[in-house]
Amino acid sequence: MRIFQLIADQHLKIGDRLPPERDLVENFELSLITVRRAMHELEEENIIERRPRMGTYLKQSIAQIPELGRILYLKIYKTEYGENIFLDTMVQEVEFQLKKEHIRLLYHSAVSPSVEIAEAAAECLGIFVTGWLDVKWRDFLKSLGLPVMVIGSNPYPDVFSTVSYDMRTAAELCHHALLEQGCARTALVNGGPTYLPALEIHRGFMKAAKSHGLKPASVPVLWSGQSGIRIYLTDFLREHPDLDGILLESGEFDAILGCLWQMGYRRDLRLAVIVDNVNVIRPFSTVPGGIAAYFEQSIPVLAVKRMLRNTSCEGQRITKDLIQPVLYYQ
Structure with a gap:
């Protein structure tokens, strides 16, 4: 399937020669047997032509190539959190990457396994x-x-291939930055306590606290829910009027800004936020002295790359990719 991406990238036309098989092996990190089998299948489908002692040539325009397969995108949700079960940005980006490979993405959302999904x-x-x-x-x-590719933190990284953001390191870096900028009373506004990325954020936040000599019990933490967050935030801020630094998930950013404005909270309060990518930082740039941890590498691009390699290889390979954060200072 990645051969088609090569054809598109190099703008090969009908009659153009493809790279030798050994070059494909090196470029795509596949075995020679896998590449030869793929080339044989393309020859059977009349897409390429092998000429003895001359090489392999493109016989059919890439625009005419039919769908080469399907991959399922499964979103597992919980009804109690009122989650959006419709297509989100992550699904759309994965679908965009797969279209380049002439692969169709099927989308299913579910609470429990079912015959329909199977x-x-x-x-x-x-x-x-x-x-x-x-x-x-x-x-x-x-x-x-x-082959299964899990996108995001999960309890089974030794069972399934995983691509996720390193939330623990992101939280640790943000908290270090707050403390090093002179914040003496910091807090964490986090996701729910059963949400794995939130647990990783909590671990990183507390690791930074300990390294600065702070006792975990002395650092306030708000484990927020999916609804009524402003009420919880308002109560939390009233309980801790001396806070001068807060680390939060990007999902809580709008809510905390509203609460701070409504309450007339102290202007020297510093905020640090963890966001998916640099594009999400723009709204955050309005906060003076803000700190953000973002991730330059795209999860969809890497996830699709790993999935295609796993579907091409003999046997299933378990891969673990933890994308590292970058700090941004306003």
């Missing part, structure tokens, strides 16, 4: 998974016998 997966090359992965989902996905 039937959809049977037509697919692999499965992307996001959301609330638990033991029943782990066993169900393993039973399907397909």
